[in-house]
Amino acid sequence: MTSLCRVCSAPAAQRCAGCQQVAYCGRDHQRADWKAQHRDQCRRFKVVRNDRLGRHLVATRHIKQGEIIYRDEPYAVGPKIANVPLCLGCNRNLMPLWQQQPAGNRVDRFYECTRCGWPLCGASCEESAQHKIECSVLAASGYRPNIRPHPSNPEHRESAYCVIVPLRVLLLERNAPERYATVQGFESHLAERLASPLYGVLRSNLVPFVRTVLGLQQYSEQTVLELSAILDTNCYEIRLPEQHVKVRGLYPLGAMLSHDCRPNTKHYFDDRLYMVLVATVDIPEGAVIHASYTQPLLGTVQRRLALRQAKCFDCACERCTDPSEYGTHASGFRCPNCRRAPSFVLAAEPTNYRTIWRCQNRRCSYQERPEQYVARCERLQQELLALDRTDPSGYESFLTRHEPSLHRWNAYILQAKYALTQLLSSARATNGTPKEAPIRRTVELCRDLLAVADRLEPGYGTFRTKLLLELWAALGTLQSLGVLSDPERQERCTVRTELERIAKTDPTVDVSSFGG
Numbered sequence: 001m002t003s004l005c006r007v008c009s010a011p012a013a014q015r016c017a018g019c020q021q022v023a024y025c026g027r028d029h030q031r032a033d034w035k036a037q038h039r040d041q042c043r044r045f046k047v048v049r050n051d052r053l054g055r056h057l058v059a060t061r062h063i064k065q066g067e068i069i070y071r072d073e074p075y076a077v078g079p080k081i082a083n084v085p086l087c088l089g090c091n092r093n094l095m096p097l098w099q100q101q102p103a104g105n106r107v108d109r110f111y112e113c114t115r116c117g118w119p120l121c122g123a124s125c126e127e128s129a130q131h132k133i134e135c136s137v138l139a140a141s142g143y144r145p146n147i148r149p150h151p152s153n154p155e156h157r158e159s160a161y162c163v164i165v166p167l168r169v170l171l172l173e174r175n176a177p178e179r180y181a182t183v184q185g186f187e188s189h190l191a192e193r194l195a196s197p198l199y200g201v202l203r204s205n206l207v208p209f210v211r212t213v214l215g216l217q218q219y220s221e222q223t224v225l226e227l228s229a230i231l232d233t234n235c236y237e238i239r240l241p242e243q244h245v246k247v248r249g250l251y252p253l254g255a256m257l258s259h260d261c262r263p264n265t266k267h268y269f270d271d272r273l274y275m276v277l278v279a280t281v282d283i284p285e286g287a288v289i290h291a292s293y294t295q296p297l298l299g300t301v302q303r304r305l306a307l308r309q310a311k312c313f314d315c316a317c318e319r320c321t322d323p324s325e326y327g328t329h330a331s332g333f334r335c336p337n338c339r340r341a342p343s344f345v346l347a348a349e350p351t352n353y354r355t356i357w358r359c360q361n362r363r364c365s366y367q368e369r370p371e372q373y374v375a376r377c378e379r380l381q382q383e384l385l386a387l388d389r390t391d392p393s394g395y396e397s398f399l400t401r402h403e404p405s406l407h408r409w410n411a412y413i414l415q416a417k418y419a420l421t422q423l424l425s426s427a428r429a430t431n432g433t434p435k436e437a438p439i440r441r442t443v444e445l446c447r448d449l450l451a452v453a454d455r456l457e458p459g460y461g462t463f464r465t466k467l468l469l470e471l472w473a474a475l476g477t478l479q480s481l482g483v484l485s486d487p488e489r490q491e492r493c494t495v496r497t498e499l500e501r502i503a504k505t506d507p508t509v510d511v512s513s514f515g516g
């Protein structure tokens, strides 16, 4: 079929080289359209649909590692279903701000909006665009939330916040009807979610809150619950620890992004809370562009259960279908019968929750039933959770106890190793003159974990970047102690070069400390 020029509808022989999605009769019309609109619309991807993923993004041209794929403006940002007290104007958690006040000046309430009474961080946030829209509805309801500081429990969550993001989306119907209509088309998995206890609670709390307390009778119970389910299926967590922000956001392109346990993108949130999607590896034309909705350091059973529970699907990606998970054996353990020639026990059918776990040595008959495997995982999980999170020695003894019977890259071993790098790094920051041995241990752990990250989240992935930063800092400390060897100096240069490359399109990587 002949393409038509997007500007004058004449036959068009020339396509936009960026997205290959629009055609022009010549350079003049292409230039004019670029200035008028295409600059903002030119995309490296398109939204398509298939039976396995539903709607998802596919690259319409080769996308280079580190390239920004899109910046997505949020449709709504705000608290989770239950949230610690936060400012409805700027999204910042209020407890840290409250604690920053001198003890004698602290009152037992947060600043409250003079119109609606909901807590804010100060008078200026009453005028924030985000809060102004909802404020009149909240004020007119006459409902005043009783949200106070909990000094003895700063993590105390308030369930009154469950109404805020749904309200912000419902108000789009008045203020941005095309956005509201788009949200109505998002995946919800409502039927499945309705069977969960959470939706029972939302039916008896959120629905009357919206319809009766806020007086928004035009929205039926079904509409409110569907909206909640849309939010649960599509929202991203926005974490900006330095600004004390931990909220959720609904993004129109984010809502089209599929999951893969070995993602080819990462995202961060800019200062306007736009979601910026970055390619962590080269993505060839025609390939699916995906993110990870879960954690890399979980075994297949735990990742798949988390995805089923939170996002209502059974992942069948390459990592999930590969019993060895790209050779990491993250879900496996050593066969107790094969002591002389070690062999691993892996899932016979990794995407079947009821799979048998079998020794890979054909001459060995060892196997475990799914419930035995789950019990084994639960014991390890409980043991990890019980460790003192300030004491590296507990994690070291966990590793000594379990590494021989698991695998050095088993998920629980990896979690302990990563926790250990974090502990050793904070100890380095607080304990005066650093000692060489724990720093060398950090370097060793980072190298080991980086080899895992190369397989599970390769390229410029978030986990790998954190490890590179950790390794860079640890090697820097060895340098300041005067004990850095020549190969380590070379390694530090390589790490620095890679981090500088990553930082070009990822402002969350702080290269300001890269002087030395």
Ligand SMILES: C[S@@+](CC[C@H](N)C(=O)[O-])C[C@H]1O[C@@H](n2cnc3c(N)ncnc32)[C@H](O)[C@@H]1O
Binding pocket: 052, 053, 054, 055, 056, 186, 187, 189, 233, 234, 254, 255, 256, 257, 258, 259, 260, 311, 312, 313, 314, 315, 316, 317
């Ligand atoms: C953020 S939405 C993505 C867009 C969605 N596919 C749609 O058509 O609206 C998340 C939902 O997409 C589906 N999905 C995403 N990744 C998937 C995957 N790897 N396998 C199966 N379903 C997936 C699931 O239904 C999930 O709850």
